[in-house]
Amino acid sequence: MNRSIIGLIILLVVAGLAAGISFLDLSSLTRQVERRDPVEVSIFYGGEKSALLKNPQVAEIIENRYKITLNASKAGSVEMVTTLDSTGRHCLWPSNMVAVELARLSGKPVKSDETIFNSPIVFYAWSDVADALTSAGVVAKRNDGFLTADVQALGKLIEDGARWKEDLGLNIYGPFKVFSTHPAKSNSGNIWSGLLATVLNGGDVPTEESLPTLLPRIEDYFAAMGHMEASSGDIFENFLKQGMGARPIIVGYENQLVEFLNENANFADLIKSKIRVIYPEPTVFASHPLISLSPVCDRLKEALIDPDLQAIAWAQHGFRTGLIGVENDPSEIKAAALPDTVSLVVPMPAAGVMQRVIAAVR
Known part of the structure; x- marks a missing residue:
């Protein structure tokens, strides 16, 4: 076989191996970037959201997609932002925007808030x-x-x-x-x-x-x-x-x-x-603000505004979205009729x- 052809074959093989190694390395780096360390998030939440948090599809998104172990305790929306001891809790999830200010007035260490749903x-x-x-x-x-x-x-x-x-x-x-x-x-x-x-x-x-x-x-x-x-x-x-x-x-x-x-x-x-x-x-x-008491709460906020979770919350639980620019279609709800707007x-x-x-x- 002509030496130049052999040399070309060797060059192509080496180049292919190099490309493969490069691809593997890049894939590994990409996976590492996407990989999240598991985190436990502890919250008080309003009882009207109990069924939502028990929904297996919602739990799958929170646990698997966002690597969150949720330690969630039901509490009255007013109690959680006023009289309940929130020590060790990363988030409060009441059902009223007034609750955000009540939490501040009660001395809770409010860092931020995000409206998740409206009802x-x-x-x-x-x-x-x-x-x-x-x-x-x-x-x-x-x-x-x-x-x-x-x-x-x-x-x-x-x-x-x-x-x-x-x-x-x-x-x-x-x-x-x-x-x-x-x-x-x-x-x-x-x-x-x-x-x-x-x-x-x-x-x-x-x-x-x-x-x-x-x-x-x-x-x-x-x-x-x-x-x-x-x-x-x-x-x-x-x-x-x-x-x-x-x-x-x-x-x-x-x-x-x-x-x-x-x-x-x-x-x-x-x-x-x-x-x-x-x-x-x-x-x-009734807006449903997620009140952050700790940076750990940010991971849960990401999960709750996930488009798939928002779609489940509307179609299966009737929660209108709290996100700007997102509209709810009443035809997606099969169990009951709801008006387009209030x-x-x-x-x-x-x-x-x-x-x-x-x-x-x-």
Whole structure:
């Protein structure tokens, strides 16, 4: 064989080996860059997110894609940012942006916050209750079929001392009330106390100056409520279990019925015939901020804003995204119908005002 040909073959073999070694080295370097050391992240989270965190697909993303071992404890959204000891916790995940400022006011070492989801506050009512409130002019059906409640008319029923049996014609004992979780412990109850304060203030968001005349009325309302659950998940479960006599109408999150129907498809027809979702007008958006108390929390933030996790949270759990530029398509939710948007929204009172409300009802 010609020496020049042999030399060319040898050169090509050497070049090929060099390229292969280079490729292997680059691949190794790339894998090393992508490889993350496992990390444990300890958090308090609001009970309305329990089903989401138990979702195997969500757990797979958090554990395998982001190498996170999650040490998660359920707590009331207000409790976690005020009275609970957060020593050793890397993140707090409540359900209200006011909670971020409450955490700062309580001395928590807040480093940053990121809104992960949004959930409008809704009322869940038994069908007979919804019908009675419709007859009373409080609830109406929109052109798109969704039910809405005039919160000012609702507030008038409360202020006038309307009674379920005598004034609304329902076989329910006692004065009319919208039941909620404890405002000093749980976010849905806290939001309802803020919305109620706005209603009692003639539709204007209360300030430090207007609050003194409102506080006794708010305090009396919740004092007469009796036992109040500390978790939004608990009151929704008790609402379904105990029936109309015990919990005629409650405050909850839009996503809760979606989750229930996804997990209990065999009850879908019964629930849809007996339960009505009513959108307060105006309502309040419950944002779900991830509050970072430690740099370790940043890894969990990455996982929670992962597009795949966000898609699961919407389609299976009904959580509207909190990310800018991302839209949710209601057709992706098979369990229940949700409106495209919720437009009539009122802000929560300032954190200082809500601190005084919490102190009054505690």
